[in-house]
Amino acid sequence: DSGVTQTPKHLITATGQRVTLRCSPRSGDLSVYWYQQSLDQGLQFLIQYYNGEERAKGNILERFSAQQFPDLHSELNLSSLELGDSALYFCASSGGALGVEGHEQYFGPGTRLTVT
C-alpha cells in the first residue's frame, strides 16, 4: 500500500459527459502528479501540483483541468469526454517539487475510466 488513495476505482460514462477523479496523497507529501495510461501510449504525464500551485504541465488536453486543495488532495476534471479518453488515470505523490532533488513518486491504485 503506497498510502496514496484514489476514488473511484472504476468509472463508466458516456461521450460528452464530465467526470471528476479524486486523489489523496501520502501524509506529508506536498506534490501531486496526474498520469494517463493507455495501452498504446504508455504512462503519460499530465500535470503536477505542489502545495496548491501548478508546477508543471505535460500532455494535458484543454478539456482536462486539475486543482490541489488546501488539505493537499487533488481533483482531475475531464470534460466533453471522447472514446479516446478511456484509460487508467493514476495519481502519484512525492515529498518535494524541485527536479534536481530527485524524489521518488508513490502511485495510487488508479481510476479506470471507460467512455462509451
Place this chain on the structure above:
Amino acid sequence: SQKIEQNSEALNIQEGKTATLTCNYTNYSPAYLQWYRQDPGRGPVFLLLIRENEKEKRKERLKVTFDTTLKQSLFHITASQPADSATYLCALQAGTALIFGKGTTLSVSS
C-alpha cells in the same frame, strides 16, 4: 524531440538467470533517472533512483547503471524469480516532472 526508448517490449528468461533491461534516451540531460515496477492493472512501484554523478546503484538483487555519455541506463535483476515477472519502466527527470518510457515486460519462467 525528446525520446525515451526501452529496448524491447518483452523479455523472456529462465529462473535464476540475470535479466538486463535497457533504457536509452535522446535530447535529455536528466539529473537523475528512476526505475519502477508495474503489475497489470496496478500503479507503478518505485524501485531505484540513480543520479547523474553515480555510475551504479544496487539494492538487493537489483542493479542500475547510468551512463550520461551513452545516454543509457541498464537495469539488472540477478537470480531472477517468477515473482519478478512484471513491466519495468524507466523514468527521466524533465524539469520537476518525470517522463516515463513505455516499459519492458519481463517474464521469468520456472
